[in-house]
Amino acid sequence: MTIPPEAQKQLREQILLSVQNEQSTNIRLKICDVVAEVARNLIDDDGNNQWPEFLQFLFQCANGPVPALKKSALRIFTSVPGVFGNQQASYLDLIKQMLQQSILDSSNYEVQFQAVRALGAFIIIHEKESNIQKHFVELLPPMLQVTIKSAENEDDEALLKVLIDLAESTPKYLRSQLEQIMEMCMKIFSNEDKGDSWRQLALEVIVTLSETAPAMVRKVGSKYIAALVLKMMTDDDDSNTHPRVRYATCNAVGQMSTDFAPILYYILKMMTDLDEDETWSVSDEIIDDDNDSNTVVAESALDRLSCGLGGKTMLPHIVQNIPTMLNNNDWKYRHAALMAISAVGEGCHKQMEAILGQIMEGIIQYLQDPHPRVRYATCNAVGQMSTDFAPIFEKKFHDKVIPDLLMVLDDNANPRVQAHAGAALVNFSKDCPKNILTPYLNAIMEKLQNILTAKFQELVSKGTKLVLEQVVTTTASVADT
Incomplete structure (x- = not known):
């Protein structure tokens, strides 16, 4: 059934009024979703927006004094960031102004939060348009500050997920703030008091960037990766390490920035997050490990980092950590070391092949581990x-x-x-x-x-x-x- 044009017009007017007048937050959010869907369907194949009143409504709400309407406008824009169609070029500065004002609205965190989601959605649909990314790159630092605040509040993981999407689709957009992104993610990932999902998402940002922009990560992240080895070699029981080696390690640590948590150390540590289960080895039914478990996530991350950054970057640090872990009295560390060797073979193939003899000499004895x-x-x-x-x-x-x-x-x-x-x-x-x-x-x-x-x-x-x-x-x- 086709709705008559006049009825369509009334419907469009009513749903915009409903956004403005609805008092229930949950219902208003659902109305926003309806508005977004209607707006999406009113862009024709040539990119003409057939609902000009909506564009005016969007800017009025986003730039107005009512936080609830700002959030509503930004939510709608997040759902349909291409709503300006073929008129977008003439609106680009207004879009930037709308997002900038909202991200910088420190008096209303919820508006900032939704603005980050809106900016992420807008950049992602322009993943191949570097000129638009450059136009909006100055919004990246405040965007990152809101994301940091979100992680500190632990209220909603959506902004870290936005960062993952950007890392996957538009890593070059993140280049100017890559060090700050790495630092933020390392801080979250290394905090073992954080929830598992937060730590895993922070790790995913780093891993995704290593896959989509390995050269950028090697350049900025070398100090992080170097720190892992030193941290790992000075952690836990060091009774099997020669005193002069320990001295050299501590000396190097003293000369290195300690602002950054060591990636590999915490990945390997996460791989030790195993339950004590006396029935595990006698079970006749194998239940696959939960894909969301720390051990599975960490092992996958190690594999992907090795493939992304390559053996020259990763293997030296892994190899230096493995003996310490294999000598650990805790079986979980020995287990993690051996699973790490399994994980990095593909990414570190060329470099591992040259030292296979040393690796085998180091691990074959653990077929007789207690x-x-x-x-x-x-x-x-x-x-x-x-x-x-x-x-x-x-x-x-x-x-x-x-x-x-x-x-x-x-x-x-x-x-x-x-x-x-x-x-x-x-x-x-x-x-x-x-x-x-x-x-x-x-x-x-x-x-x-x-x-x-x-x-x-x-x-x-x-x-x-x-x-x-x-x-x-x-x-x-x-x-x-």
């Missing part, structure tokens, strides 16, 4: 490196990897570790040259056959099948190779 989750993480690292560095890895380390994985396959007390050893063997055998794998086939197949026999009996008596399913897969993979 804690089952550390043994699991070692299997994970070995399996991942088997894939990332094939076939060089298989050629160099078959005499260590195969016997040690076969040993872990005997870990009947911890079926989840046992199964993961089988999964690592799949990765290893997949790209292993036949002439290298063949001498081990009898030992491998005998081991797998013995486990199959035992696990079939367990399936009948207990109903457990995790290891059985993995060993069937491993047997098929080895046979296929």
Whole structure:
């Protein structure tokens, strides 16, 4: 059914009046959404805005004295930032003035908050128009100040999400304030009293910038990344560090700015955020880790940072941290170190390949670690490196990897570790040259056959099948190779 033109006109007038007159905040917000949708549909294919009264209404509300109407105008503009259509060029200074006045309105934080969202939306729809970004770049410092205030208040995460969207779509727009953005995000991320979602969002800003503007981050963030190593090497138990090394580290720390929280240190620390669960290693049903958990987020961030910034930037700091973590009495740090090695192989491939021998010498012993989750993480690292560095890895380390994985396959007390050893063997055998794998086939197949026999009996008596399913897969993979 088509609404007659006169009725359409009345509808448009009424919804604008409703925005102005409605006393309920929730209802007014819903009316704003309706107005935004109507405005969106009144821009034709040629970019002509067929509702000029709306544009006048927008500026009147945004520049008027009533905070609720300012917020309403900014909310509508956030929803439809392209509302000016082909007339935008002539309105550009007025749009800037509207946003600038609102962002600088220190007497009303809610207006500032909505203005930041509106500015973010406007810049993002002009992601390919550098002239418009330059025109609005002077609004970036006050925008960042409001975002900092938002993080301090911990009232709404929306502004950090705006920053993530800008980092993804228009990283060059953020260039002039990159150091301030890094500092803010590091401050949030390093504050372990902050909520997990705030810390994760702050980390996401840094990681996204590392992916979309790696050169910018390398230039500005080098001091942050250098600080991580020093912080990591002076943290926790340093009994295994030579005194002269500790002295040199402390001396370097004294010469370095301490205003910035160390990224890698806190990423690695976040990877230790694991629960003590005595049933974990004996569970027959694998429940995937929550994608929002700190450990999953941190591991993903390490992977993405390595791919974004590259091995030259990342690997030296990671490698220097790993021995300290592996020597930690707390199993969670050993686990994190091994999972970190798994995570950075793709991004640091060239640099890691040159030191594979040192890495393997450092980690292979942890297949015999007293804690089952550390043994699991070692299997994970070995399996991942088997894939990332094939076939060089298989050629160099078959005499260590195969016997040690076969040993872990005997870990009947911890079926989840046992199964993961089988999964690592799949990765290893997949790209292993036949002439290298063949001498081990009898030992491998005998081991797998013995486990199959035992696990079939367990399936009948207990109903457990995790290891059985993995060993069937491993047997098929080895046979296929």
